[in-house]
Amino acid sequence: MTTFYITTPIYYVNDVPHLGTAYTTIAADVLARYHRAQGHDTWFLTGTDEHGQKIEQTAKEQNKTPLDLANTVVNRFETTWKNLNITHNDFIRTTQDRHKTVVADIWNRLVDAGDIYLGEYKGSYCIRCESFYTEGQLIDKKLCPIHNSEISRISESSYFFRLSKYQDRLLEHFNNYPDFVQPESYKNEIISFIKTGLRDLSISRTSFQWGITTPTDDKHVIYVWLDALTNYISALGGPGTDAYKQFWPAQIHLIGKDILRFHAVYWPCFLFATNLPLPKTILTHGWWNVRGKKISKSLPATQVDPNHIVSELSSDALRYFLLREIPLGLDGDFSYETLIDRYNADLANDLGNLLQRTLSMTVKFCDGSVPLPSNHLPSISLDEEINQTTKHFDNNAPSLALETIWAIIRKTNRYIDSNKPWTLAKDPTNQDTVNHIMSTALNTLYYVAQLIAPVLPDTSITIQNKLGIEHPTVSWPQTPLSSHAIESNNTIECGSPLFPRIDQTRKEDLIAIWSNESK
Ligand code: MSP
Numbered sequence: 001m002t003t004f005y006i007t008t009p010i011y012y013v014n015d016v017p018h019l020g021t022a023y024t025t026i027a028a029d030v031l032a033r034y035h036r037a038q039g040h041d042t043w044f045l046t047g048t049d050e051h052g053q054k055i056e057q058t059a060k061e062q063n064k065t066p067l068d069l070a071n072t073v074v075n076r077f078e079t080t081w082k083n084l085n086i087t088h089n090d091f092i093r094t095t096q097d098r099h100k101t102v103v104a105d106i107w108n109r110l111v112d113a114g115d116i117y118l119g120e121y122k123g124s125y126c127i128r129c130e131s132f133y134t135e136g137q138l139i140d141k142k143l144c145p146i147h148n149s150e151i152s153r154i155s156e157s158s159y160f161f162r163l164s165k166y167q168d169r170l171l172e173h174f175n176n177y178p179d180f181v182q183p184e185s186y187k188n189e190i191i192s193f194i195k196t197g198l199r200d201l202s203i204s205r206t207s208f209q210w211g212i213t214t215p216t217d218d219k220h221v222i223y224v225w226l227d228a229l230t231n232y233i234s235a236l237g238g239p240g241t242d243a244y245k246q247f248w249p250a251q252i253h254l255i256g257k258d259i260l261r262f263h264a265v266y267w268p269c270f271l272f273a274t275n276l277p278l279p280k281t282i283l284t285h286g287w288w289n290v291r292g293k294k295i296s297k298s299l300p301a302t303q304v305d306p307n308h309i310v311s312e313l314s315s316d317a318l319r320y321f322l323l324r325e326i327p328l329g330l331d332g333d334f335s336y337e338t339l340i341d342r343y344n345a346d347l348a349n350d351l352g353n354l355l356q357r358t359l360s361m362t363v364k365f366c367d368g369s370v371p372l373p374s375n376h377l378p379s380i381s382l383d384e385e386i387n388q389t390t391k392h393f394d395n396n397a398p399s400l401a402l403e404t405i406w407a408i409i410r411k412t413n414r415y416i417d418s419n420k421p422w423t424l425a426k427d428p429t430n431q432d433t434v435n436h437i438m439s440t441a442l443n444t445l446y447y448v449a450q451l452i453a454p455v456l457p458d459t460s461i462t463i464q465n466k467l468g469i470e471h472p473t474v475s476w477p478q479t480p481l482s483s484h485a486i487e488s489n490n491t492i493e494c495g496s497p498l499f500p501r502i503d504q505t506r507k508e509d510l511i512a513i514w515s516n517e518s519k
Pocket of ligand 1: 021
């Protein structure tokens with residue numbers, strides 16, 4: 001059976017979940033759900049990154065121990081992921097023993113490979129990125145290139161990893177596996193970076209305590225990125241375990257563009273050194289800003305809490321917006337106005353209307369049960385769009401998949417408009433034709449419910465229930481499609497609209513509520 005192992009980055013516990021972290025997690029969930037629907041043996045991992053100087057400092061500022069801080073924030077992550085309908089199979093915390101054991105094992109393997117040596121690190125360090133920078137990488141020789149903030153100058157005893165040794169092998173890997181980093185633009189960027197020359201990497205620190213002590217020298221804690229990256233295999237139990245054999249190498253590490261270097265340079269080289277296979281694809285997404293500003297703890301207006309959107313709209317609405325608005329890979333700009341406008345246009349109008357009018361006409365013209373199609377009348381052909389949707393999901397392009405699904409929805413709305421069942425129904429001799437039209441529209445809605453399920457899981461269930469399916473399931477449609485996807489005679493249920501339209505007054509109210517909540 002095909003296996004599909006997908007991971008998100010593990011999130012630092014110095015910050016609560018926000019739109020950016022929600023985006024990564026939702027996107028990973030969408031791909032995991034798609035592969036489950038395809039019948040693939042799927043494993044979806046997320047978790048938290050709890051060690052390092054940044055967490056130690058934040059805990060101190062809050063008068064907490066690092067572990068107390070982590071416990072509180074982990075609760076926030078778990079609640080948020082539940083509210084967003086995230087279906088991870090495991091949640092790894094780097095403070096767990098199961099993780100620490102595997103990190104120590106990886107360290108020992110690096111030592112055995114002869115790839116670690118003791119030295120002195122003198123240079124720049126950004127605590128917010130937990131990253132070392134060379135003078136040439138800094139802005140104005142003093143600012144972090146990611147955060148634009150002052151970096152620290154450190155000078156301490158450190159173990160180094162022979163990263164430079166693996167430069168050629170890494171470039172060769174990029175050559176042999178063109179999909180190793182997706183999309184293409186990020187691949188080119190990282191290849192250029194590697195070609196500027198890889199320097200050996202400092203992989204232990206001595207000036208603070210909060211981390212995993214190296215198994216070979218108790219004065220050093222392991223560099224937080226070596227610790228964190230190992231989560232992708234420690235969560236499986238480490239090399240040699242059954243779960244590891246089943247799922248490693250991962251098909252996809254989904255990450256934001258800010259952490260590409262760690263995943264596409266350091267991680268592969270650690271794996272080369274330890275003789276373990278590399279993940280298949282590092283799928284890199286862009287960055288969300290809020291009204292043109294970078295999401296930041298110091299700018300409350302950018303702190304969009306996904307939970308607030310879920311409680312006033314729905315988790316499906318937020319999931320849809322984030323995945324439809326920008327292609328994975330590009331940057332996006334979030335505003336409550338665009339969220340509501342897209343909700344009204346795509347969910348309330350296109351999908352909501354198609355469902356509502358189809359159901360209410362079935363009640364009116366077909367006694368409320370799914371009628372039989374006729375073999376002699378034209379239906380809508382969906383095969384091409386379904387194959388396209390599948391291709392887009394296979395290519396990790398959910399925004400294009402959604403565009404294609406919406407083409408089906410609009411096409412079905414046009415099919416109803418041009419066939420005018422309300423006019424035909426006036427003459428009882430047209431009943432077979434009316435039955436056929438309604439059956440075609442209901443059947444299409446069944447397939448739409450299947451296709452949207454990875455992104456809009458709750459809506460998929462609601463639509464299936466409305467189509468009289470008592471126990472909704474999700475399984476990816478295979479072409480050629482059947483024209484009898486739903487049993488004839490199912491009693492359909494009209495009920496209230498799926499996505500009630502948000503009028504101007506409610507729009508202004510919602511924006512006011514959300515803006516206040518983020519202050
Ligand atoms: N702990 C590291 C990752 C270790 S993985 C072995 C880390 N954590 S983080 O909490 O800072 O956030 C990581 C991820 O959150 C980013 O890579 C990105 O996927 C996501 N995002 C955080 N802010 C974001 C935006 N503003 N927009 C989109 N995604 C963002 O880095």
